[in-house]
Amino acid sequence: NRRGATSNLSKLISKTHPADMAWVFRHLTKDERTAVFNIIGESEFVGEFLSELDDAFVIELVKELDPPSMAEILSDMPSDDAVDLLEILPEDLADTIREHMKKKDREEVDELMQYHPESAGGLMSPDFMYLDEELTAGDAINVIQNRGEDKEMVFYLYITHGDRKLSGVISLRELLLHPAEQKLKEIMNPNVISVSTDTERGEVAHVVSQYNILAVPVVDSNYTLVGIVTVDDIIDVIREEATEEFLQMAGAGKDREILLKSTKESAFIRAPWLFASWIGGIVTMFVIGSFEHELAKVIALASFIPIVTGMGGNIAVQSSTIVVRGIATGRINMNEAYKVVFKEIRVGIILGLVYGTVLGVVAFLGFAEPPLLGVVVGGAILSSMVMSAFVGTSIPLIFKRFDIDAAIATGPFVTTSIDILSTLLYLWFAKIFLNL
Amino acid sequence: NRRGATSNLSKLISKTHPADMAWVFRHLTKDERTAVFNIIGESEFVGEFLSELDDAFVIELVKELDPPSMAEILSDMPSDDAVDLLEILPEDLADTIREHMKKKDREEVDELMQYHPESAGGLMSPDFMYLDEELTAGDAINVIQNRGEDKEMVFYLYITHGDRKLSGVISLRELLLHPAEQKLKEIMNPNVISVSTDTERGEVAHVVSQYNILAVPVVDSNYTLVGIVTVDDIIDVIREEATEEFLQMAGAGKDREILLKSTKESAFIRAPWLFASWIGGIVTMFVIGSFEHELAKVIALASFIPIVTGMGGNIAVQSSTIVVRGIATGRINMNEAYKVVFKEIRVGIILGLVYGTVLGVVAFLGFAEPPLLGVVVGGAILSSMVMSAFVGTSIPLIFKRFDIDAAIATGPFVTTSIDILSTLLYLWFAKIFLNL
Numbered sequence: 001n002r003r004g005a006t007s008n009l010s011k012l013i014s015k016t017h018p019a020d021m022a023w024v025f026r027h028l029t030k031d032e033r034t035a036v037f038n039i040i041g042e043s044e045f046v047g048e049f050l051s052e053l054d055d056a057f058v059i060e061l062v063k064e065l066d067p068p069s070m071a072e073i074l075s076d077m078p079s080d081d082a083v084d085l086l087e088i089l090p091e092d093l094a095d096t097i098r099e100h101m102k103k104k105d106r107e108e109v110d111e112l113m114q115y116h117p118e119s120a121g122g123l124m125s126p127d128f129m130y131l132d133e134e135l136t137a138g139d140a141i142n143v144i145q146n147r148g149e150d151k152e153m154v155f156y157l158y159i160t161h162g163d164r165k166l167s168g169v170i171s172l173r174e175l176l177l178h179p180a181e182q183k184l185k186e187i188m189n190p191n192v193i194s195v196s197t198d199t200e201r202g203e204v205a206h207v208v209s210q211y212n213i214l215a216v217p218v219v220d221s222n223y224t225l226v227g228i229v230t231v232d233d234i235i236d237v238i239r240e241e242a243t244e245e246f247l248q249m250a251g252a253g254k255d256r257e258i259l260l261k262s263t264k265e266s267a268f269i270r271a272p273w274l275f276a277s278w279i280g281g282i283v284t285m286f287v288i289g290s291f292e293h294e295l296a297k298v299i300a301l302a303s304f305i306p307i308v309t310g311m312g313g314n315i316a317v318q319s320s321t322i323v324v325r326g327i328a329t330g331r332i333n334m335n336e337a338y339k340v341v342f343k344e345i346r347v348g349i350i351l352g353l354v355y356g357t358v359l360g361v362v363a364f365l366g367f368a369e370p371p372l373l374g375v376v377v378g379g380a381i382l383s384s385m386v387m388s389a390f391v392g393t394s395i396p397l398i399f400k401r402f403d404i405d406a407a408i409a410t411g412p413f414v415t416t417s418i419d420i421l422s423t424l425l426y427l428w429f430a431k432i433f434l435n436l
Numbered sequence: 437n438r439r440g441a442t443s444n445l446s447k448l449i450s451k452t453h454p455a456d457m458a459w460v461f462r463h464l465t466k467d468e469r470t471a472v473f474n475i476i477g478e479s480e481f482v483g484e485f486l487s488e489l490d491d492a493f494v495i496e497l498v499k500e501l502d503p504p505s506m507a508e509i510l511s512d513m514p515s516d517d518a519v520d521l522l523e524i525l526p527e528d529l530a531d532t533i534r535e536h537m538k539k540k541d542r543e544e545v546d547e548l549m550q551y552h553p554e555s556a557g558g559l560m561s562p563d564f565m566y567l568d569e570e571l572t573a574g575d576a577i578n579v580i581q582n583r584g585e586d587k588e589m590v591f592y593l594y595i596t597h598g599d600r601k602l603s604g605v606i607s608l609r610e611l612l613l614h615p616a617e618q619k620l621k622e623i624m625n626p627n628v629i630s631v632s633t634d635t636e637r638g639e640v641a642h643v644v645s646q647y648n649i650l651a652v653p654v655v656d657s658n659y660t661l662v663g664i665v666t667v668d669d670i671i672d673v674i675r676e677e678a679t680e681e682f683l684q685m686a687g688a689g690k691d692r693e694i695l696l697k698s699t700k701e702s703a704f705i706r707a708p709w710l711f712a713s714w715i716g717g718i719v720t721m722f723v724i725g726s727f728e729h730e731l732a733k734v735i736a737l738a739s740f741i742p743i744v745t746g747m748g749g750n751i752a753v754q755s756s757t758i759v760v761r762g763i764a765t766g767r768i769n770m771n772e773a774y775k776v777v778f779k780e781i782r783v784g785i786i787l788g789l790v791y792g793t794v795l796g797v798v799a800f801l802g803f804a805e806p807p808l809l810g811v812v813v814g815g816a817i818l819s820s821m822v823m824s825a826f827v828g829t830s831i832p833l834i835f836k837r838f839d840i841d842a843a844i845a846t847g848p849f850v851t852t853s854i855d856i857l858s859t860l861l862y863l864w865f866a867k868i869f870l871n872l
Contacts, residue, residue: 019646027769145612154609155591155650172608173590176581209675210455212668214591214650231667232648238671239645242678243761249682250757251750258758259767263779267786270754277750278791281743282798288739295735302731302738303724306745306855307717314687314713314848318706321686322694325679331695333463343699350703355714362718412750419742 010039018045022052026260030060037061041069047077055088056260062089062097071100078152079105080125080227083112120204121197123237124218124227127151130158131184133167138180144172152230158217159188166217166225168192194219197226201237206330208234244407245328249321251276251411273412280416284309284423291427294436300367301430304359304377305423311355312384312422313415316392319344320410323396327406337397341390348389349382356382376433380426387425388418446475454481458488462696466496473497477505483513491524492696498525498533507536514588515541516561516663519548556640557633559673560654560663563587566594567620569603574616580608588666594653595624602653602661604628630655633662637673642766644670681764684841685757687712687848709848716852720745720859727863730872736803737866740795740813741859747791748820748858749851752828755780756846759832763842773833777826784825785818792818812869816862823861824854 013021013036021040025033040049050058050073062070062085074082074097086094086109098106108126115121129151131140144154157175159168168188178187194217195204208216208231218227244254251273252258258266288295288305295301323340326332332340360378367373392414396406430436449457449472457476461469476485486494486509498506498521510518510533522530522545534542544562551557565587567576580590593611595604604624614623630653631640644652644667654663680690687709688694694702724731724741731737759776762768768776796814803809828850832842866872 017647019648023646023766026767027772141612144609155607171591173580176577209668209671210459211453212455214667231650231671232645235645235667235671235674238674238678239765242674243765246682246685246757246761250753252754252757259762259776263782263786266779267783270751270783271787271790273754274747274750274787274791277746278743278795281746281795284742284746285739288742289736292735292739295738296732299728299732299735300725302741303721303728305738305741306720306724306859307714309742310713310717310720310852310855311710314710314851315706317686317847318688318709321682321688325682326695329675329679330459331462336463340695343702346699347703347706350699351707351710354707355710359714359717411753415750416746419746423742 009036013039014043018049019052021045021049022054025053025057033057033061034064041065041073044076046073047081050085051077051081054257054260056257058085058088059090063093067093067096068100070097074109075101075105078125078127079108079112080123080127080233083109083122084117086113087117115197118201119197120195120199120201120216120218120229121227123201123204123229123233124197125152125230126227128158128215128217128228129154129156130160130164130225133159133161133183133185133188135184136180137175137178137182137184137187140175140184141180152215152228156213156215156228158192158225158228159184160225161185164224166192166194166219166223169217192217195229196221202241204229205234205237205241209238241328245324248405248407249324249410276412277416277419280412280419283420287420287423288427291431294427294431294434297436298370298373298430298434300369300373301427304363304380305426307359308377308380308384308426309419309422311381312388312418315348315351315385316388316414316418317410319347319389319392320396320414323393324406324410327396327400332397334397334400337401341393341397344389344393345386348386351389352382352385355385356380370434372433376426376430379433380422380429383429384418384422384425387421391417391421445472449475450479454485455488457481457485458490461489461493469493469497470500477501477509480512482509483517486521487513487517490693490696492693494521494524495526499529503529503532504536506533510545511537511541514561514563515544515548516559516669518545519558520553522549523553551633554637555633556631556635556637556652556654556665557663559637559640559665559669560633561588561666562663564594564651564653564664565590565592566596566600566661569595569597569619569621569624571620572616573611573614573618573620573623576611576620577616588651588664592649592651592664594628594661594664595620596661597621600660602628602630602655602659605653628653631665632657638677640665641670641673641677645674677764681760681843684843685760685846712848713852713855716848716855719856723856723859723863727867730863730867730870733872734806734809734866734870736805736809737863740799740816741862743795744813744816744820744862745855745858747817748824748854751784751787751821752824752850752854753846755783755825755828756832756850759829760842760846763832763836768833770833770836773837777829777833780825780829781822784822787825788818788821791821792816806870808869812862812866815869816858816865819865820854820858820861823857827853827857 040046131143155172157170161167168190169192170188193211195207197218197220215228215230217225218229220226240256243256248254253269255269258269356378359381360374363377364374395414396410400406476482567579591608593606595606597603604626605628606624629647631643633654633656651664651666653661654665656662676692679692684690689705691705694705792814795817796810799813800810831850832846836842
């Protein structure tokens with residue numbers, strides 16, 4: 001019977017971790033999602049569940065709730081998670097929900113919403129543990145015992161002076177090693193690594209992973225401690241940035257949830273990037289058209305167009321992927337970018353010689369007619385691969401120099417320009433060497 | 437003077453975080469690297485520095501040190517980092533160094549080396565804090581105060597029973613909230629999330645990020661606690677796996693340090709993947725050659741080959757990137773993979789109709805001669821894009837089904853098969869509709 005089924009479902013849900021429930025949600029139908037959320041919505045885990053859930057589902061579910069009960073759920077969530085949730089909702093719905101929140105909670109949320117979502121300010125939690133440097137180790141332990149409940153990352157205690165100015169850090173374990181009467185300012189580590197509210201989130205991720213820390217304090221322009229970014233949020237940032245980079249390089253937009261989008265939305269997101277290659281294709285069409293006279297004389301020339309553009313395109317994608325990832329992981333020093341370009345050109349020469357020679361031989365053996373066809377095809381492969389390695393390396397480096405995201409340069413732009421240039425090079429070679 | 441310069445350099449180095457030194461190293465010449473390492477080698481940070489350094493530099497530097505002093509450096513390092521370092525060295529050099537290590541350290545290292553480097557056993561640290569469940573909270577704090585120095589992640593205390601069988605976990609903060617006389621087994625959380633020594637490292641990363649935890653305990657087949665994997669290592673795993681995925685999808689191998697490799701090594705790593713597209717190019721060449729008769733009649737047909745293969749290739753790369761990343765981030769349920777395939781086909785139909793129509797019109801307006809050329813070209817774009825969306829989606833899903841890494845399927849294999857199939861489709865269309 002129905003009631004029994006619901007109660008079994010309730011039991012199952014109450015035993016499942018909210019993060020796992022969010023995972024399972026991806027594989028339910030809309031009706032199932034509504035039924036399950038009716039149960040989760042009553043539980044104390046609803047906030048945690050919503051903050052783990054994919055944006056598309058959050059929007060779907062929140063629209064069905066009335067704003068006052070949603071405001072209540074948000075009030076119980078850590079305020080940084082509440083802000084993340086409000087930011088994905090349509091603006092008018094978010095405003096209505098905010099108006100139903102208690103004044104104190106709303107002010108906390110408004111405070112955080114002033115920061116850009118992709119900055120340290122947008123990532124940070126304001127519920128952290130800080131202690132004045134004049135307190136003693138014993139006082140500190142008392143404070144933790146009384147107040148630590150709702151704070152994030154209580155394993156690092158940030159020490160402040162005056163009006164919450166950051167002065168140092170001490171770990172909970174270090175605190176335990178000192179006599180109760182010692183002052184925090186005597187035992188803290190004053191060399192505390194911090195970021196500013198407007199530090200870009202990729203840079204925050206870099207700091208946390210570079211120094212192997214579990215959280216980083218965030219200060220405003222007056223060096224006042226305003227929040228902390230914890231390592232679990234950093235992991236999400238690293239994952240999300242990698243996914244965006246992948247999609248951008250494939251010319252598929254940067255919507256991480258593209259798999260959850262409808263067919264029409266997915267087509268709409270991807271269409272503009274295909275337009276770039278469509279334009280490139282038209283240009284290549286005209287390039288080939290302008291050599292119609294030469295092609296008519298040696299029809300075999302047409303057979304080699306795809307292999308020349310293909311080999312060029314592939315080495316260009318190799319080069320640009322290596323460069324884009326090198327920029328993202330900090331392995332490329334922009335002041336020595338020319339070294340990378342020269343090296344890729346040398347790699348292009350080696351690979352072009354190898355594949356140009358073998359293709360030249362194939363062409364010579366396969367097509368007896370214009371005896372120099374092998375030379376033309378081999379030479380075209382060599383020059384196209386060298387040119388492609390150069391273009392594939394340079395485009396992302398130039399974009400980066402002008403502070404444009406290097407990932408978007410790689411996919412459609414690189415392969416399209418290689419198609420045009422390789423075709424031009426090859427047919428021009430043919431015209432000259434075959435005296436057409 | 438030289439001595440003054442060295443002493444200034446020493447000062448600078450001693451003020452720089454070892455992780456930052458490792459970063460700087462990428463931009464030094466070989467001579468500079470040797471000079472700087474002569475100073476770092478004397479400092480207490482040498483172990484931390486080496487474990488942050490790129491593999492290629494580690495090998496270069498360690499080869500110049502004598503094995504006994506290298507053995508000493510390793511003995512001072514956390515044993516998981518020591519193992520990571522030994523595993524990148526040539527086997528005979530690693531063996532010589534191991535023989536110089538103290539028996540106890542060597543045994544610890546040998547213990548860890550039995551695990552696969554890409555498993556939880558290969559990632560874990562054996563220097564963690566565990567306490568028997570019969571101890572009291574007060575005992576536990578004493579143990580931490582006396583023994584916590586060299587342990588990793590003392591913020592989580594793992595609780596065991598009998599012969600180190602995992603029974604629960606408690607955080608250091610929770611420990612402080614309980615009276616000193618309470619037994620750990622009464623206050624611990626018995627629902628502890630753990631992984632097994634042979635859990636694949638990507639799965640370990642998934643567990644840690646899914647549950648937002650700072651470390652996960654590793655148990656052997658008897659549920660004996662043998663180590664922990666900390667979140668900083670997980671961040672490295674996520675970064676490394678993303679970089680490998682990028683390179684594989686571009687057909688550029690999976691060596692994360694390819695930028696540090698010589699020109700010849702880089703060409704060697706990339707050559708095999710280009711061979712796949714070279715073979716594809718030869719096949720395409722024969723496909724076009726077999727339509728020589730038709731091309732000779734309507735030379736304009738050749739002009740459209742690149743745009744047909746290009747549009748197909750681009751939508752295929754979009755589809756396969758979305759699928760590969762969807763598999764990597766757990767957004768694709770393999771039991772419902774057919775849904776993804778159907779959706780991508782629908783996207784292919786929409787985009788194929790749009791771009792096929794506009795290209796058909798361009799062809800009709802640009803080339804008066806065979807009046808049906810527009811229909812042929814438009815139809816070829818449509819069918820090529822639908823077919824490409826299908827192939828681009830299916831290949832990674834099929835690879836995944838056979839437990840082959842989906843990333844390697846994307847780059848060269850997909851684009852090469854699309855080149856062949858699109859050309860064939862297009863020329864076959866032309867032959868039929870134009871009655872050639």
